[in-house]
Amino acid sequence: MPKVLVVGSSVGGSIAADTLRDLGIETILLERDLNYVKPCGGAVPPRAFSDWNIPHDLIDRKVTIAVVHSPRHHSEFPVRSSHPNPETDFIAMVRRERFDRYLRERAMSKGAELIEGKLEHVDFGPRGIKAIYEDKRNKTHVIEADAVIGADGAYSTVAKALGLVRLPMAVAYQERIRLPERAMAYWEQRAALYLGDDVSPDLYAWVFPKCDHVAAGIGAGAGKTKAARQLLANLKHKLRDQLGEGLSVKFEAHHLPMHPRKHLSYDRAALVGDAAGLVQQTSGEGIYWAMKSGEMAARAIAKHLDAPTAANLRRDYDAPWWRAYRSTYLFLRFLQRISYNSDLQREIFAAMCDDPDVQRLTFDSYLNKQIVPVPWLVQLRITKHWLETALREWQQLRREGVAYKAA
Numbered sequence: 001m002p003k004v005l006v007v008g009s010s011v012g013g014s015i016a017a018d019t020l021r022d023l024g025i026e027t028i029l030l031e032r033d034l035n036y037v038k039p040c041g042g043a044v045p046p047r048a049f050s051d052w053n054i055p056h057d058l059i060d061r062k063v064t065i066a067v068v069h070s071p072r073h074h075s076e077f078p079v080r081s082s083h084p085n086p087e088t089d090f091i092a093m094v095r096r097e098r099f100d101r102y103l104r105e106r107a108m109s110k111g112a113e114l115i116e117g118k119l120e121h122v123d124f125g126p127r128g129i130k131a132i133y134e135d136k137r138n139k140t141h142v143i144e145a146d147a148v149i150g151a152d153g154a155y156s157t158v159a160k161a162l163g164l165v166r167l168p169m170a171v172a173y174q175e176r177i178r179l180p181e182r183a184m185a186y187w188e189q190r191a192a193l194y195l196g197d198d199v200s201p202d203l204y205a206w207v208f209p210k211c212d213h214v215a216a217g218i219g220a221g222a223g224k225t226k227a228a229r230q231l232l233a234n235l236k237h238k239l240r241d242q243l244g245e246g247l248s249v250k251f252e253a254h255h256l257p258m259h260p261r262k263h264l265s266y267d268r269a270a271l272v273g274d275a276a277g278l279v280q281q282t283s284g285e286g287i288y289w290a291m292k293s294g295e296m297a298a299r300a301i302a303k304h305l306d307a308p309t310a311a312n313l314r315r316d317y318d319a320p321w322w323r324a325y326r327s328t329y330l331f332l333r334f335l336q337r338i339s340y341n342s343d344l345q346r347e348i349f350a351a352m353c354d355d356p357d358v359q360r361l362t363f364d365s366y367l368n369k370q371i372v373p374v375p376w377l378v379q380l381r382i383t384k385h386w387l388e389t390a391l392r393e394w395q396q397l398r399r400e401g402v403a404y405k406a407a
Helices: 013-020 047-051 097-111 156-160 182-187 223-236 287-303 310-339 343-352 356-368 374-404
Strands: 003-007 026-031 061-063 065-069 072-080 091-093 113-116 118-124 129-134 140-145 149-150 169-178 190-196 198-207 214-222 246-258 267-269
Touching: 003 013, 003 129, 003 140, 003 287, 013 097, 013 287, 026 140, 047 169, 047 287, 061 072, 061 198, 065 343, 072 343, 097 113, 097 343, 118 156, 129 310, 149 156, 149 287, 156 267, 169 223, 182 198, 182 214, 190 343, 198 223, 214 223, 214 246, 267 287, 287 310, 310 343, 343 374
Parallel strands: 003 026, 003 149, 026 113, 065 190, 149 267
Antiparallel strands: 061 091, 065 072, 118 129, 129 140, 169 214, 169 246, 190 198, 198 214
8 A cells, every 4th residue: 555654743744643643644653752842832823633533622821912012111901803702702722732632643543653763864766665763672674655744853864865955944942830829810721922132033933821820031043042041031021020939840952944945845755844945934933734745645645545746745745835925934933023133123023013903913914824805995904114213213212322421
């Protein structure tokens, strides 16, 4: 029977395996470490639960209030779309140890074979692939298959075997902090973003609520890994009144590829999630995109197992992917460049979060996973507001700079 190897059993790999089994394809899941918990903020749009029939009891918290802090602004607003619906207007917060395990075990229940081992290399031939892996006893084994899906993260061994260069990386560094009940009450329905050089020079910091703790973390761009620990310390100091009584239970760090690869598919191979660089630049969001790319890659490979060439897979994976999501990636990359890289940009960004039009457009796009068409009158209102805000913030920062120099 045709056989596909899926490397990595996180969300992208597990959805890929699940999809392959639904299509009747023999599937092997190769996971390096079943005890590994991927460091992650754990924010998931509700659409993921309906798209892949995932039970809501995996959700720790349903965030219905979003908070954005800059050095001079505080914006707090509801998670609400243009057509309010309490069933879908929220951001789901999950713990990856529970969420990933459920998806992996569901794929296994459908017949996917799970192997725990470290992939060493993949050889690509005209009749199939040979994957060499090392098990927990340091013994080497070979898996033969017709094709491989690389869902093995930012430092993908599958991508390396394909001869691809490593992508530019940002770093995410977070701490899980268990809070007393009275402190958790504030965070029950809130998620907060923090802007500023002291907590994140070119991205943002966050506090996301989980079942009995919060995940407080920072994101920093390429070349700033050494500063990550200090940036997180600065964030905790800033929030000492809210987090000071908490008990630190875990530190987590991981790298995020911040630019999609030119191609997602190759002869007998497809890359998904972080391995393909499919992390959103503005938000750092990767869970939904890993799951969706896993599904689409699996369907394309299943369709072309008789001839899994790069041309065939790109026609049925790469091309539909970019038709659906290119505008989203381009827009969010542009938004990242104009929102986080200076004090003026951050203040404008935070102030614009008070705009009801911006709020609706943001959540329409986030909840639906597509850029929502904007009526021209709304575009004019937002543009006018942005220009007024930019002028006001520039003047204020200039006054503060003059006052600082005088002092």
